[in-house]
Amino acid sequence: MSDPNLEGEDFRRARRGRNIAIAVGLAVFVILVYVVTIVNMGSDVLHRPL
Template identity: 60%
Template sequence: MSDPANESEREAKARRGRNIALALGLLLFVVLVFLVTIVRLGANVLDRPL
């Protein structure tokens, strides 16, 4: 592993880009799980007894 204190500007930019890509991927996954949950629960809400 590289030492963040001794990395070049190019390495820092690459690391920042990877971190942003990971954050966007994680956010997309969370939104996808949320939407799937809402869709699955939405169908059951309409079928409940009165």
């Protein structure tokens, strides 16, 4: 919840920067989980029973 008294251009710019940083952080985490999963499976993923 933002304080309406603090709502100004600086405040909005800072909040936008924080939101972008959180979005980038989450995206990086998701990509990392995907990548380490693929790396850990290695080539074995091709030798599974169909």
